[in-house]
Amino acid sequence: MKKFIIGFVATIALSLTAISQNNNFAYSSVSGLWGYVTSNGTELTPSIYRIVSDYSKDGYATAIDPIAKTGVLLNARGEVIDLGVKGVTLAEYIGETEKSLDRKLVIVQTGKKVGLVSVSGKMVYEQVYDKINYSPEGTITAKRGTQFFILSKDGSSIKLPSEIVDVKDFKDGLAPFKNTAKLFGFIDAKGTIVIPAQFSSVGYFSIGLAWAKTAERKVGFIDKTGKWVIDAKYDMAKEFDASSKRALVSSAEAFYFITPTGEEITVSGATKLGQFDEGYAFAFKGKLLGFVDPSGEWLVDAKYTKVHGFHEGLARVQINTKWGYVNSKGVEVIAPTFDDADDFKNGFAVVKRGTQWGLINTKGEFVIEPKYLKMR
Numbered sequence: 001m002k003k004f005i006i007g008f009v010a011t012i013a014l015s016l017t018a019i020s021q022n023n024n025f026a027y028s029s030v031s032g033l034w035g036y037v038t039s040n041g042t043e044l045t046p047s048i049y050r051i052v053s054d055y056s057k058d059g060y061a062t063a064i065d066p067i068a069k070t071g072v073l074l075n076a077r078g079e080v081i082d083l084g085v086k087g088v089t090l091a092e093y094i095g096e097t098e099k100s101l102d103r104k105l106v107i108v109q110t111g112k113k114v115g116l117v118s119v120s121g122k123m124v125y126e127q128v129y130d131k132i133n134y135s136p137e138g139t140i141t142a143k144r145g146t147q148f149f150i151l152s153k154d155g156s157s158i159k160l161p162s163e164i165v166d167v168k169d170f171k172d173g174l175a176p177f178k179n180t181a182k183l184f185g186f187i188d189a190k191g192t193i194v195i196p197a198q199f200s201s202v203g204y205f206s207i208g209l210a211w212a213k214t215a216e217r218k219v220g221f222i223d224k225t226g227k228w229v230i231d232a233k234y235d236m237a238k239e240f241d242a243s244s245k246r247a248l249v250s251s252a253e254a255f256y257f258i259t260p261t262g263e264e265i266t267v268s269g270a271t272k273l274g275q276f277d278e279g280y281a282f283a284f285k286g287k288l289l290g291f292v293d294p295s296g297e298w299l300v301d302a303k304y305t306k307v308h309g310f311h312e313g314l315a316r317v318q319i320n321t322k323w324g325y326v327n328s329k330g331v332e333v334i335a336p337t338f339d340d341a342d343d344f345k346n347g348f349a350v351v352k353r354g355t356q357w358g359l360i361n362t363k364g365e366f367v368i369e370p371k372y373l374k375m376r
Helices: 008-019
Strands: 024-030 033-038 061-065 070-074 092-095 105-110 111-118 125-131 131-134 140-144 147-151 158-160 166-167 174-179 184-188 193-199 211-214 219-220 226-232 247-251 254-257 273-278 280-284 287-292 298-306 308-312 314-319 322-327 332-338 347-354 356-361 366-370
Touching: 024 366, 061 092, 070 092, 070 105, 105 125, 111 131, 125 131, 125 140, 147 166, 174 193, 174 347, 226 247, 247 273, 254 273, 273 308, 280 308, 287 308, 298 314, 314 332, 332 347, 347 366
Parallel strands: none
Antiparallel strands: 024 033, 061 070, 092 105, 105 111, 111 125, 131 140, 140 147, 147 158, 166 174, 174 184, 184 193, 211 219, 219 226, 247 254, 273 280, 280 287, 287 298, 308 314, 314 322, 322 332, 347 356, 356 366
16 A cells, blocks of 8 residues: 555645635646646645536545546645556545544545545545445445445445436435336435335425426425325426525426425516525516525516626626625625625635636635635
8 A cells, every 4th residue: 555645644634724713715827737726825735627517515626637647636735645446537526524543534546437535544434436426425336337325435335226327416315216117206414215116207305395297397395205295297397405495497497486285476576586505596577687585575676697606605796897896795705896706715716817817705805806816
């Protein structure tokens, strides 16, 4: 087993300290190549990597080294961790919810096969799988040939029923699956089919409900027993938002929000509605957009040319070609002066002024002046 490039214990300690003190962002100062910089402007790495990931909450990122043509794992200080696996062509970190280092895992690919190795260099699953997928809730699924599995972080696996030909992410404890007849149902994290395949399409569970589509192409909502809670009468539906407890539906080109009991909420003057984020949804009046609350009342009148959902209490808005931010009270707290902008992440947002990118705080002040070709 190879050792870390620097002392492992020291690396992890510094890594956790670094991630708790600042945030790391990807930047590009050389066309086509990326590096990482902290929110205080310290460049952790030069622009030497191709295809980089964002940093996880606990301080890991993956990148492709264009010279060695290998996938690498980086700690919060930008240092490469040697996983002890040769010829890795792709790496993806998945273990941020775990405290144990042996349960913090990386998907590693050599050739066309993938496996799982811990950040401490322990091979948990050999590279024999065709695909490995990690759900936000922590469940890992894998495919080998035509067979699907649920993998645990201790190295054991559960073989899924042979009728399953595809599995989606686990959310709210269940995952949609498709069977050989191209019908959809749901399984739990133990691999048990809890709702048999009987729908032409399904969404994900949220607050105990998921949308499902009948053979007649009508959509309603079911509970975790497969029972219809809201009748299948809509043409389209989206998942329930856990914060607002509202879901977007449409019928005959009319848009509504519905409650978990099926009550329909209309928005006065709205020509089209969007999904809720952090308790608020965007809405159109003609070609302009604003935001509405869960009762269907306008929080921000429709005056923007483009908007994005709320993140950390702030939403991106555009007037003409300039971007700024509004808060959840509808106040424009950062004026639209930027040529492009991203969502806030841990109190910071990447923005563009002219042709270059920098970083602002929630007051709209630059903590990194615009100087990069790209940033995220």
